[in-house]
Amino acid sequence: MTENQSSALEREARREVQAELRQELREESIVAGEKTLDAAVNTNDPEALYEELVRSIRKYHPSDDLSLIRRAFEIARDAHKDQKRKSGEPYIIHPVHVAIILANLELDKESIIAGILHDVVEDTAMTLEELQAIFGDEVALLVDGVTKLTQLSWSKDKMELQAENLRKMFLAMAKDIRVILIKLADRLHNMRTLEYMSGPKQNEKATETMDIYAPLADRLGISKIKIELDDLCLKYLEPLVYEELTENLNIRKEQREAFVETIVAEVKSHMDEAGIQAEVYGRVKHLFSIFRKMVNQGKTLDEIYDIFAIRILVDSVKDCYAALGIIHEMYKPIPGRFKDYIAMPKPNMYQSL
Numbered sequence: 001m002t003e004n005q006s007s008a009l010e011r012e013a014r015r016e017v018q019a020e021l022r023q024e025l026r027e028e029s030i031v032a033g034e035k036t037l038d039a040a041v042n043t044n045d046p047e048a049l050y051e052e053l054v055r056s057i058r059k060y061h062p063s064d065d066l067s068l069i070r071r072a073f074e075i076a077r078d079a080h081k082d083q084k085r086k087s088g089e090p091y092i093i094h095p096v097h098v099a100i101i102l103a104n105l106e107l108d109k110e111s112i113i114a115g116i117l118h119d120v121v122e123d124t125a126m127t128l129e130e131l132q133a134i135f136g137d138e139v140a141l142l143v144d145g146v147t148k149l150t151q152l153s154w155s156k157d158k159m160e161l162q163a164e165n166l167r168k169m170f171l172a173m174a175k176d177i178r179v180i181l182i183k184l185a186d187r188l189h190n191m192r193t194l195e196y197m198s199g200p201k202q203n204e205k206a207t208e209t210m211d212i213y214a215p216l217a218d219r220l221g222i223s224k225i226k227i228e229l230d231d232l233c234l235k236y237l238e239p240l241v242y243e244e245l246t247e248n249l250n251i252r253k254e255q256r257e258a259f260v261e262t263i264v265a266e267v268k269s270h271m272d273e274a275g276i277q278a279e280v281y282g283r284v285k286h287l288f289s290i291f292r293k294m295v296n297q298g299k300t301l302d303e304i305y306d307i308f309a310i311r312i313l314v315d316s317v318k319d320c321y322a323a324l325g326i327i328h329e330m331y332k333p334i335p336g337r338f339k340d341y342i343a344m345p346k347p348n349m350y351q352s353l
Helices: 003-026 046-059 069-081 093-104 109-119 128-135 138-149 158-172 177-194 199-219 225-239 237-250 253-275 288-298 317-330
Strands: 278-284 308-314
Touching: 046 093, 046 109, 069 093, 069 109, 069 128, 093 109, 093 177, 109 128, 109 138, 109 177, 128 138, 138 177, 177 199, 177 225, 199 225, 225 237, 225 317, 253 278, 253 308, 253 317, 308 317
Parallel strands: none
Antiparallel strands: 278 308
């Protein structure tokens, strides 16, 4: 093989890897117990929801002083007191849910306060200067950033053309990356409650989310948000497909889960025998990932075999390659499917084999 031929093959291999990065990123959130951003308790009582927020914060935050968070809740509750959501719930329910999502991401108190107050300046008589006087410059900067992003608009007919520019604008406008995280949490809760909107509005918001917000979460490496946004978009953009996939996956759910547990135990046993300290987890892949495979491969659900995923977490690169060797001894590798993302990390710097 000539040097030119070798270089051409290498370039082609790199192109193939890059072409699949986006799709593969959707499948790489197999963490311990696959902890998604669980929805908070289902209640219309703001106080009960606030207590859920406090419990979420105390799971990770070292400070016992949550007085400013309480004050933010009371100010937002009073400011939004005459407002209702489309669901008929008190409006304060929404910002507290946003704050709970941020707490599940283990963000700092300033982000959580800003999450509670993120609609106050735009939707009530309270001013940014008043918030700044109470909570300081940092919180005011976050709230102002979210307000400015909320005011961005685009035409539906040019959404696809504008999407990349809008994502860049989002990142450029946000002087603090926490502004983007608050906006993503805001969109996630709005998508969770999209059922109360009209059909056209559901389609508009789901398309917007698929083109703008899910790719932003992807780019920032927040798979917990990206996966849920993907599945919620599928629910409203392809409702029949969503229902069919959900129904078919639930039919044999227990058998699938038992199968995954069996594989996890088998892999863990081989790792232990080889002296490799490893944590092994497994799950059924999420709906949007399966849907993309069906579309891209032109197959039905029954013809898609890789709807399960197993992750092995080890302490070093050396152990990572050693674990791969064990897996190849246990199972025959599929030609052309192995990718070395340690040597060639993904765009968000994720590394794995």
